[in-house]
Amino acid sequence: MRTPILPTRILLLAGVAASVISTSAFAQQTDPEAEQDIAAQSPDVGDPPSSVGTGARDEDAIIVTARRRQETAQEVPLAISVVGGEHIDNTGAFNVGRLQQLTPTIQYTSSNPRNTTLQIRGIGAPFGLTNDGFDQGVGIYVDDIYYSRVASSTFDFLDVAQIEVLRGPQGTLYGKNTTAGAINITSRQPTFTFEGRAEASIGNLDFKQVKAAVSGPLSDTIAARFALSGTSRRGTIYNVANGSWVNEQDNLGFRGQLLYKPGGNLEVLLSGDYSRQNPECCGTVFVRTGATQRPLNRQYAALAAAQGYVTPSTNPFDRLTDVDAELSAGNKIGGVGLRVKWDVGPGTLTSVTAWRFWDWKPANDRDFTGLPITTLSQNPSQQNQYTQEFRYNYESRAFDFVLGAFGYTQTVRTQGTEQLGSAASRWLLNPGSSVPAGSAGCGPSASNQLACDPKVLAGTTAYNDIRLDNTSAALFGQFGWHVTDKLIIQPGFRVNYDKKEGLYERLVFDGQGNPVLFVNPVTGLPITDIRTAARRDNLTPQRIEPTFSDWNFSYDLNVNYKITPDVLVYATYAKSFKPGGINLNGVPNDAAGNPQTQVGAIRPESVNHYEVGVKSSFWNGLAIANLTAFRTDIADFQALVNSGAVSTTRGYLANAEKVRTQGVEAEFSIRPSDRFNAYASGAYTDAKYVKFTGAPCPPELSGGTAATAGQTSSAPGTPGGISPSSCDISGQVLPGVSKWSLSYGAEGNVQGRLFGQEGQFYLGVDGNYRSRFSSNPSPSAYTFIDGYALTNFRAGFRTDDGFNVFGWVRNAFDTHYFELLQVAPGSTGLIVGNPGDPRTYGLTIQKQF
Template sequence: MIARFLWLAGVASASIIASNAHAQDTAQPVADSAEQATARGEVIIVTARRRAETAQEVPLAISVIRGDSIEATGNFNVVKLQQLAPTLQVYTTNPRNTSVNIRGLGVPFGLTSDGFEQGVGIYVDDVYNSRVAAATFDFLDVAQVEVLRGPQGTLYGKNTTAGAINITTNQPTFDFEGRAELTVGNLNYRQAKAAVSGPLSDTIAARIAVAATSRRGTLYNTVTNRWINEQDNLGLRGQLLFKPSDNFSLTLSGDYSKQDPECCGTVFVRVGTTQRPITRQYDALVAAINAANPGRNYAVPSRNPYDRLTDLDSNLNAGNKIGGVSAKIKWDVGPGTLTSVTAWRFWDWKPENDRDFTGLSVVSKSQNPSQQDQYSQEFRYNYESQKIDFVVGLFGFKQRIDTQGTEQQGADASRWSLTGTQATTPSILQGLTASNTQWLKSTSAALFGQLSWKVTDALTIQPGARLNYDKKSGFYQRIVTNGAGQVISCTPTPTAGSVLAAQCGVYQPQVSAPSDSAWNFTYDFNVNYKIAQDILAYATYAKSFKTLGINQNGLPLNSDNTVNYAAGTVKPESVNHFEVGLKTQFWDRRATFNLTAFRTDIKNFQATVNGGQFGTVRGYLANADKVRSQGIEADFKIVASDRFTAYANGAYTDAKYKKFTNAPCPPELSGGTFVTGNQTPDAPGQAGNTPSHPTASLSPRACDISGQGLPGVSKWAFSYGAEYNIPVTLLDKDGQLYLGVDGNYRSHWNSNASPSIYTEVKGYALTNFRAGFRGEGFDIFGWVRNAFDVNYIENLQVAPGNTGLIAGQPGDPQTWGGTIKFSF
């Protein structure tokens, strides 16, 4: 590890960005791409099809954002990027629990499991990042991000059923250049970035970049008397380019990123009535705990989430170390180019959480540190001719993830989770600890290719195919110890009403070792026709898949409280995708308008479901029978003159469960006695043992949520921006004074896997402004983000135990500051 670290520190490389295909400013060429100067409008070069070509020539829905546009709008990591790309949804409760979706599809929304694959492939300089959490570092020295919408499996990997994010960093140059940037703002925001590049000899060039970011937290913890959910990030990347001739290059890259914030806490948002007995709901439980502890008088510091007050009493941490090394060879061989990309990446995750979301000691400890190693090798051969272009390749991937988890019950746990006399005996659950050990091994290999046949100057037919093999094996063991440190066993079933039965009702020992493998063949077929020089129409059909999954966080229980081993493996997703699009430019390419309509049907959709339990089985994978996402996207950009540019992008996305008849129930239909035989469940939110309902409420064992919307998806999303400048001379410097605005809107969405009336997130609109002066080699500007200080929620979470507590994370308040950038 010391040798690896030294290599990382010496040659550090990696970066990330994604974006908006008709992004903000006039585009610059991507490194390794040729661009011809033109008097007509701008030309944006992309590598979406593994070769350099203009964005308007690529027959797929693609969004492009340049690195300086991302910096100007303050979208410094992948989580913030959704503010620029309407069909991109990124939701996070901490780096590990991050969902990156396109058109509502991609990663199962909710608590993550190592046993599934993401449906949005994230690539940095052609290197695949297998876990979303391993791609949450700050953007560093990024040239461009391309968001490819729709399945990309024939070129970008086995699991890109929703799309891919292709990130290109700035490459070493044989001309000496450098840049530095410093930003300060409110909330003690500090960010510094620097990059330098140049020749070491006639055949070797190097580039090194560094960035550091810190910011005070946005939530105040009244228990610890400090701000939490802060930023504390450091990133390094270095690259060496060996180019002995025009037809051969070798690039060695390394990167290292460290995040060490006190994060990620929540605030009280609301209480929703479940079907639990009224005395077992949140407010009644708090009252009972206070009554049992005279003088305590516990209450949350505020029931208004936008007061940004919390009282979490467990340690919080989101320690994240990410890095890797890669070697990329490009060799012009005959009429084509051979590319080899060899990479190793690691991810070291050290979290601490408060899993009861309160200042009560219900769950006193919750942490699941993980360590990941991944190795990948890709070979590609690109051939281009007047009539035929093709890409053919081989891909190999190997991964191992080890996790060690601990969850422990606290002094208030008995009162919170037990009934009768047991509720008055804290020692029954206090100190009860579930210690989890798990590992995952994943291997994948693929043969892929894509052909472009130019039938005529206007008509092109583009088929593609991929043959993939995947194997996954895992191990999970949970050992449970009581407050005295003694290992407990729940086999045979303990006597009802006993202390052991109460303990087994919270944590049960469990061992599972799921394993499975699968072959998959996928293909796509695209026909595109150039109606005129700057008008391209296309239609695509894709048969894609997302490989099998295994449940790595423990298995759910059957109705008789035994382990459901049948849930150990999850079927692959089968995807049928249809898309038509029109890409146009007019007014001498100063105006660009692109339109896309799509429909994606998925069988055996891999959904994260929540059993409402304490312990690590609170979230697991299951197959929904059928899901459909369909919609329309429009992108418009205008470069009216050197003085004024503007863009507006919009998307309508209708993403829903077409058939999911055995889904877990939302909280308003949970917590009561399970129905048996022909019994009818009670109404949603009908608490039991109340004057109006004196008996226990009846809850269904599963719910039919067919026809309901997928979590995390707004039906309507828009982004826009404009910039105006005037030439001036300031302090003997020629330059431009400029004013820019950008904003985004998202309609309401639901944040629970089974949509709940309590987890509906209201729509919101954010507006940002910037103004400054730039000239040759410098840029000085001030900015304000969320200029109108809009209150909005980024995510809502259902607290375990069916008590009705809903916690959440408010979005950033108004922030402001200034940035100075120099380049040479």
């Protein structure tokens, strides 16, 4: 277990920053008008009435910037959920993974920060191992800056004012095209009055978290804000192999901002941030085995018995593992941004310039067991991205518009190493037909001794060189025609160019350092030695240089009508796209060892999206009810295909013919008085493959003899059976998507006194429910995750001057559930899992001043 940076150091830094800014605050005189302008820009009002959120200061309407201008959430004619900063803090939703529990239309799965899938309404990114060669369908924006790496969603939120979750295509208003939606995060901005906030939490599992922020003027025209956050927690899985707790939390983040406001028509914000994670992560636990079509002596039970291997527990919620390879999830993300807003004539010109980096330093146990099969698996990456966005906003009584231009460049460099260990030969190679059926042993009569000789695979090493150069440019805009005071017609457009150039090169060497090749470089003849062939089958040398480039035009049309001042109805059609991509994890080889370069690139997704909705408020604005119905049809859906081999490829991208997601979403919130508030959000999502005929097969149809022309595949789970080369999963569900999901919360309070202080005693509850969902790209009987409900409680005391202390219990009923199930490579039938957090509890103290 690594030693995290102590929270006391963080608090010391916060104190130094506070003293610097407060000294400047008292030394300078501030401009009241500037203060008023800044306050208007900074929606730091806790959690106003909305679809998501309960808290103390939910009093004013939420101001959002979803349409690149300030308006209330109920005025925006699209499906949007807003979560306020106070609710984020009080419910412990300190990253996007936790945000899933508050907004039921988000689906989030992660086996480690890089291999993270973020979806809205069941679409967004291929489910499974991440490939750098495709675009995310869900955009993450922080203060107008696009974060291209989904790994950023695993970090702690830093000094967040609110989060807007926009559902559906957003390409006509946002810099990077996103087909599934966008998560728009607004941080608290610098202020021209001195203010600060601090929060400290402790809990079981050695949980410690501190957050702090200070803000104030440095002069009449310059204000600054500095924020930090640190989280540490003991792991939730015990590794009996080395006596450590794995799957820790060890996060540290900083953000600094300088605001320059020389006059009423210009505002310049310079920001910089840095976050790092360094936990011992990410381990899995044994869940079950399932019958595949491999011979019985090649399935998990026989393979384990042959080497005397016994898993530390067959109950996954004993939370025991014995993975023997190094585990690491070192992750660093940061950057610098410059946002300039200038009121020019009747409109506002905005420029957002940013540079961001991402460094990923992983180590994994790819065989998921305590045997030395794959002893080294790591693919560290370094990314740099540059973005430039220009927008011009104009508003009048008759019409309004947003016109923008966006440029994006990204480079990713990955250096991978994979190595097989001393148990690899007996686990991965067929010991020969002379071995009795049902045995995984190497008996003395075995004619094929490959599997009995550890030197065949032991020490075989692959070195990966993976590169991506990605360029994107776009013009986009949306026009609003106010036909009447009640009726608005809003067409939008986007013209986009994308270019991707890649390299995937894998060099393989045997245990003695000799290159593993398909062709003899001297004679030019194929190498047929069975030992070399065995090494090639498990770590395949390959070099490809895939490329993709294309222009796309997309558009949308929104019509919205105010039936009454409190009831808005709208309808949207969007013709959108997701850029094509390239395969950067390798592609299958043909029989002669030549890479199948025709699958090196994948086609763009073509999206047709339909949505209707109604937004209403009633009871003098004390209650809100919103309802949305949607349907999204996607042709050439980008999906992950696995080869079925252990390490031949780590999964490659392909196009499914057609996918459809449709459903209904409802949101309700109420605040009848200052003493009580509540909310509920629910979603019904029906997401499926309409047509996918070349899909990867689930484990129960994998591992057997490959079917030839005219042969019929064996029944699922038939040992030694005939397996199809691919499967038709048309009509089956998309992975990661629950048909039913629900989030809810309520809080009540009474006036009282504590230690002589006037304030409120309060009790709050929040929870969420997800119905059964698939945890494999192709649905399998072995990888469905049962539905579960999580319930959290909090109780505390707060004062009007910003003091708050409360105790909390999360997953109060200690529900056993999985966040993810994974199929171990090689069609052995082993299923491993990532169990969700057990019951946790603790105490939080907050102070605002």
